[in-house]
Amino acid sequence: MRELFATLPDEPPPLPPGYLDTVLTRARRSVRRRRMAATAACAAVVLVLAGLVAPGVPLPVRPAAPAATPSLPDRFAGYSMLTSTVTKAPPGRAIALYGYGNGETFNMFQSLIVGADADTYRRVDAMEERDRPSALLAPDGTRVLLGDDRGATRDLLLVDLATGKRRSIPLGDPVGVRLLAWSPDGRHVAYSAAPLSHSGEFGTVNVVEAEVARTGTLRLLDLSSGRSTEVPAIRPAWTAAFAADSRRLAVQVGQTAHLVDLDGRELRRVQIPRGRELAAEVGWSPDGTFLATVPWLADGPFTGSTGGDTSHGVFLWKVGDVQFLPLSGVRTPPAAVPDVVQLLGWRAADSVVVATVNDAGHASLAEVRLDAGSRRTLSSFDTGSSCELGSQSCQLFDLHLATGLLPDLTVRNAGRPQRGPRPMLVDALIGVVVLGGALLFWRRRSRPPRRTSPAARTP
Template sequence: MRDLFATLPDEPAPPMPAGYLDTVLTLGRRSARRRRIGTAAVWAVVVLALAVLVVPGVQLPAQPGAPSKKPGLPDRFAGYSLLTSTVTKTPPGRAIALYGYGNGELFNMFQPLVVGADRDTYRQVDALQERNRPSALLAPDGTGVLLGDDRGATDDLVLVDLAAGKRRSIPLGGPVGVRLLAWSPDGRYVAYSAAPLTGSGEFGSVNFVEPEVARTGTLRLLDLSTGRSTELPAIKPAWTAAFAPDSRRLAVQVGQEAHLIDLDGRESGSVHITAGRELAANVGWSPDGRFLATVPWAADGPFDGTVGGNTNHGVFLSIPGNVGFVAITAGGTPPPAPVQDVVQLLGWRSAGSVVAATANAAGQLSLTEVQLGAGTRRTLSRFDTGDSCELGMQTCQVFDLQLATGLLPDLTVRHAGRPQRGPWPATLTIPVATVVLGAALLLWRRVRRT
């Protein structure tokens, strides 16, 4: 090997071009700097993805804050969002409103939502979704939601605790179809109608629970303190109901008569309701106990043995009517004048003031306080009905709207802040995180090759 190298010409290496070493060093520094910048960019993407996707999904051990002294209603409701979490995942605390929101013209994208009474929290009531959005009631104090099952006959009712996110099963003693009618002001009793279901006939086998129970259901009273229900077979078929302010009596409409009964089913009288009208569901008894509030039939009215029985469950709120008042005792104080242009009566702030859903000429739904007698109005809140539903192709609609009636006397209106929707749903978080992290990996590999 030494001999081989000895034969090579002993000539000096050619000189390097001028500035060659500086050029090589500059290119090396530039390549190293590019790699450092690329690596930093990739880590920035990863950190941003973790901040946006993972951190909001971490459920902290803190429980929902204690209720403020006075419940509040946002001056505008937030628009539709696929990023709204659920009650089970992150409980919202007490709610001021329960409603259905969305559209189903092309895709079924409805959301059953509750809105916080103490802050701008929005949550999907996932128990309602699981049971096909059945009839439900919001507790008067806003702390719970009671629901049946719209998939068919059910063995139980479900009470959702909005503060803890837990569910309580309330047995019904056997599979029946259920329509929830009214919740007593003291929070203890619930009136509902129940009937065996055939799932056949003119209603078919889809969305048949409400109309079938409306035609054949018998009134039952549930005592939430014991979980026991008492059937009142004389009240059949129960159409609508409303409890008295003292929670010891209730008015139940059968046909065009509102029967006044106590908790044992003893009837103390009845009030005739004009044809074409019905007792306002759940909120039809005035706080001073003197009047029943009536509204136009939502569809074809109570079942009369031949026709009727179609309810307004799941119907978009848009058609204005009026609220009339009927005296419970003849010869007493004359009832107030009817309230015109009301889409739905939602509750009472006092004996002389109601809260109702109203709509303007463009169809935008609002919550309005109306003074009885004087007729003066004050807008409390508005719903967003913009084209944000069904991936921006349809307007958003409101249905099955309820307010926490026991909170209305002390209700305040707050400026709507940024909606607090909770952590993103896992069905959205996981795919988005996968795409972002995959893109970061591809970027990092591309930088490494340059």
């Protein structure tokens, strides 16, 4: 060791010019970088925590204000798992209510409403909680009424789309329920009810609709009082439609349409051709001169043990036509409207809105002028392969329009869908990813630089 030290020069070699200044500058720069990295990481943590906490804080949500005229988007948005609910973010009045999704591999269905004043989309969570039963959309688009397809129920549920609040309407003893029609003035609802011969829940198999269709008795619900009046003579009630005055109702029993008033008094009977049925909810023309009929979707209004298939929940697919039965000799019935999957409502006595499906399976809404037979497409549905995690096409079922808004309806250019606040789970996943990235960035920036030997730096 002494010999080794003896070989060293008495004086160290001189440092390069400006060496000390260079070392100090690099040291200060390293300190600044570490401080900036720490500050950036702290800021990211604060922002992520704020993003995680904010969705959990109940903030007032303002529904879309009613516009001068209601409107329909020229294209409905596609499927999204990020769509919020009516309860969390009330949307305001709606123009459409429908089921959307697919169940080829996974049961990924949504019950959706679409705003009449903005591109607002919300899931009707009350329907999902009751296993997506048949439901009705109020003519003015402000409420949704639903029963329960899981079995006999003691109440109907009325959902206010402006507040998200729910109102239970008692029915007395538990009964199976089929909702039939909502009066144009919004006060009365016609439904069919019957005790069920079974009990318990049936998963995805809806046996309530079929049994009530075979055995149910007509009831008229007054929404203002919550009182239901039974009409024993109208049994089994198959489909129904109110007149424009809201004081009369056409109800199909077998192949006969019974025209009754709100007290249940029968005013007239009209025979419906075999193989056809009164168009559900909207089968009475605004001027009161015609009844609209459509082909049976399934086995029709039979009362046998195998009858009563209403095909509720079946995707829109079967193309038929709309034919008209005269109620008076004042007007000649219009010609049949071909290529129709569902009659959805009336814009005027000589204009209807229908759902159609083309050869590729794409659904759209169209206005048909009965006097000229002309057809104008109003809107289309996104039925691309965006359902079931992108593995299946999206299908449409249980479509309803706010019929009272159709006379003044306009078509708007569809904008970016307003789906409401994201689910908190999504924000949590985003937060984990951002926090992990911030941690890795901070560790990388705070790691001291690797030193290289003088020999390695020498060319």
